[in-house]
Amino acid sequence: MKSLFLTGFMGSGKTTIGKQLAEKLSLPVIDTDEFIENQLNKTIREIFETEGEKKFREYEKHFLKLVPTENTIVTTGGGIILAEENRAWMREKGYVIYLHCEPDEIIRRLKDDQTRPLLDGDKENNIRTIFSQRLPLYNEADLKIDTMNKNPDEIVEEIEQLIKTLE
Ligand SMILES: Nc1ncnc2c1ncn2[C@@H]1O[C@H](COP(=O)(O)OP(=O)(O)O)[C@@H](O)[C@H]1O
Ligand SMILES: O=C(O)C1=C[C@@H](OP(=O)(O)O)[C@@H](O)[C@H](O)C1
Ligand SMILES: [Mg+2]
Secondary structure: OEEEEEEOOOOOOHHHHHHHHHHHHOOOEEEHHHHHHHHHOOOHHHHHHHHHHHHHHHHHHHHHOOOOOEOOEEEOOOOHHHOHHHHHHHHHHEEEEEEEOOHHHHHHHOOOOOOOHHHOOOHHHHHHHHHHHHHHHHOOOOEEEEOOOOOHHHHHHHHHHHHHOOO
8 A cells, every 4th residue: 555644734633643543554654753853863843943944844855755655654744735846745655644623723732832843932823824824735635534523543543444445
């Protein structure tokens, strides 16, 4: 099977759901942010602070290409879809699954989070603004899952059912 690329806004649950899905399907999982952090030996926040977002996007583009394109669950950073090149790559090499979550719920989930530099400052306003800018890009996915009012187990189950339609 082609790899599955989970996309969605910060806090939509990509990293959490991807780990559970991989375990259930007995497949390896790679999180692009964790991959970048391990390769550079720096946190995402440190990369943003010392090298800037533009450089981070270059790393993201570079490391995306190194991820296996078969039989792997790939959980991406929320901004991976900003580059047309990344969207085209993921759709060509795998299946793109968008985890949808409304801004109000993202705000609740990330209330105490300090690891996402793009949300520094007026977090609520930043979430709403960035969300509306990106929504059309997330919607280019092959499949969309609504994560609202569902726990991770339910979402994993839903993805399992949906991917059966892909094969
Ligand atoms: N379906 C869900 N319902 C409630 N909380 C969730 C759900 N999925 C993820 N979370 C929580 O939201 C936060 C962000 O999840 P995470 O997997 O890091 O998202 P992402 O990788 O998309 O940014 C975590 O605290 C996680 O436990
Ligand atoms: O949406 C974004 O631009 C980002 C999302 C983050 O990943 P998560 O979506 O896992 O939070 C991380 O890649 C970085 O902070 C930038
Ligand atoms: Mg994540």
